[in-house]
Amino acid sequence: MVLRDPTAAAAASDVTGSAIAASYNDQIRPLLDAVDRLRHLKVTQEGIQLPTIVVVGDQSSGKSSVLESLAGISLPRGQGICTRVPLVMRLQDDPSADSPVLQLEYSNCRVVTTTEANIAGSGKGISDAPITLVVRKRGVPDLTLVDLPGITRVPVKGQPEDIYDQIAKIIKDYISPKESIILNVLSATVDFPTCQSIRMSQQVDRTGERTLAVVTKVDKSPEGLLEKVTMDDVNIGLGYVCVRNRIGDETYDQARVEEEKLFKYHPLLSKIEKSMVGIPVLAQRLMQIQATIIAKCLPDIVKQINDRLSRSSTELNQIPPDLVGVADAVREFIRIILVRGEFDEFPDDFHFHGTARIAEMLNAYAKKLPVEVPGRGNLFLMEEVRVLEETKGVNLPNFLPRSAFQVLRKEKVETVMQIPHDLVNEVWEYVEDLVSKVVLQHADNFPQVQSSCRRAVQMLMEKARARSAQHIEELIEMELVADFTANPEYMKTWYEIMEGHEKFMEAVVDTSKPTLLNLVGFGEVDVSHLRVNSELAGQAFDLSARLTAYWKIIVLRLIDGLALHVLRGVKRLVESDLERELSDELLGNKLARVERMLMPSPGTGTKRERLKKIIVLLRQSKEVVANIMDRISASGEI
DSSP states (O other): OEEEOHHHHTTTTOGGGOHHHHHOOTTTHHHHHHHHHHHHTTGGGGTOOOOEEEEEEBTTSSHHHHHHHHHTSOOOOSSOHHHHSOEEEEEEEOTTOSSOEEEEEETTEEOOTTHHHHHHOSSSOOOSSOEEEEEEETTOOSEEEEEOOOBOSSOOTTSOTTHHHHHHHHHHHHHOSTTEEEEEEEETTSOGGGOHHHHHHHHHOTTOTTEEEEEEOTTTOOTTHHHHHHHOTTOOTTOEEEOOOOOTTOOHHHHHHHHHHHHHHOTTGGGSOGGGBSHHHHHHHHHHHHHHHHHHHHHHHHHHHHHHHHHHHHHHHHSOOOOOHHHHHHHHHHHHHOOOTTOTTOTTOGGGOHHHHHHHHHHHHHHHSOSSOSOOOSSTTHHHHHHHHHHOOSOOTTOOOHHHHHHHHHHHHHHHTHHHHHHHHHHHHHHHHHHHHHHHHHTTTOGGGHHHHHHHHHHHHHHHHHHHHHHHHHHHHHHHHOOOOOOTHHHHHHHHHHTTHHHHHHHHHOTTSOSEEEETTTEEEEOGGGGGGHHHHHHHHHHHHHHHHHHHHHHHHHHHHHHHHHHHHHHHIIIIIHHHHHHHHHTTTOTHHHHHHTOOOHHHHHHHHHHHHHHHHHHHHHHHHHHHHHHHHHHOOO
16 A cells, blocks of 8 residues: 655655655665665564664653654554554655655555554554555665554553563564664653663663663653753663654654754753754664664674575475476485485484494404304313214224314304304394484475385395395304315414424323423413323314314304395395385385375475575575675775
8 A cells, every 4th residue: 555645745855854864874875775675585584683773662652753753754543553563664765756655564565554453453452463664755765663562561441461461572572682773762751760661671681782762752841851861770871862753733844943942942951962862863873873783793694694595405405306297206205215325414423324333243243253263171172082082983093084073163163153143133223223214314204105114124124134044044054064165274274283283292192291382273281181092182183273273264254254245235225125125015016106105295395485485585685795795895884
């Protein structure tokens, strides 16, 4: 809706009709224009605070009249829009405007004057949903002021019982940001310390460094006003400005003339310093204060815009694109669900570094397998002697029965056969936990498939465990069935141990020799108990040497074979099995189900569009700020 102010129209051609225009200068205009541009882009909706003049005051303190005096126009009245909802008054310079043009906006739309009833309700309640009043007038700079509902404690008929709490919350929301300039309007007819607006502003601005007090109705209570504004009992850091607003049918030019006479000739008011009186002084102070705060806040605004832009871009990239057709749906589903490689999308969570964690498990497994032949007993070679006695047959005297070696090999292998099973259980338990978490995280935007994904992973892990158990059984069985190796380390180790055979036999046969020996492959041993079995001692030594050399081969095969199986199993799971299992679970033979199941959650599409708009807005805001920062750097000014 467009309104024209008949009172101000006659003086529209005279720039002095606007006190702000009179104090405006080219040095601060670029800063104010930049902030107004950011506000027009609605960057504040993204949590980025902008320097703002917020007008607060107790009910009937004259807040709206101060705004009218500053802008040189009359605000639309009659429906309570100035007192029932926040009024954001945006002044715009329009050299082509022959008379002031007023335009009401709500939620980015132009509205009629009755809309405020829909916003605040049909009674006398209030709302925190602001109405924007755009004022286009020749000579007026781009500047925004916010007039908030007046503070009232006692609800009148038609107002809610908690009217005070509602108003207090709105006021605190607007004045709390450190970027807000608090224009606290006080009536000269009251004691300043008793004003609720003073108490509220002190709660968020204890030092008063961003609070400026405007004293109205000075002509009604001039007595003691000088002491009030000079003693400053309420700690107003930016000082006081006393003003006289328009009365009755006065034009704004006439009101300024009467204001000047009042502070020049009144016996009490004339004693107040001229730097503390008049709407023109107030306008100049506001412009200077806001320009300073804008320059101070710009670096932080730049940082906030960059941070918010980075977060929004990352968030948008994580949202899956819209799916078009079955083939596209399947491809996108696989891209989202499958986790390939080493889970490098979780750089800071070591639990998700799959390759490293599995390597740790394999290393721990290798250490659990005994390097030396397990269970030799306390008496050296007595186990071998026992087995030789039980397996002896009709053979040549120096013949080493193969069955003896097989019995010992079987006994030793059986002592470690549970260790490989423990490893694969640990590995697949870890992989199941990791894959489940990653898959469900990637399926976060597709809640319809999460239960199916979880079920598919569980079924896949059962199959993987079964394959590993079967593989271990085969590994163990192979070690039990045959003794064979082409590894040259076997013969090398056997020869090294057998070099001590002669020394060993001398100690066994010759009772004059020491019984404590240090033998390669066995360490320090006592052979005294073998002298009664001297005929089997040589064979027992050879048998033990063969078993020791061959045990190293068995351990290496159990380590390498199982490690390769585990790594292959993980790679197979990630790159093929998971895809197939998920496809079987989710799709079966009906690919048409994919489109339905992969429909994003209801809010995903809306979220995507919102983020796109935010990113466009932030990029535009970044450009606005960059331009003004460049201009400041070039000029060396504020």
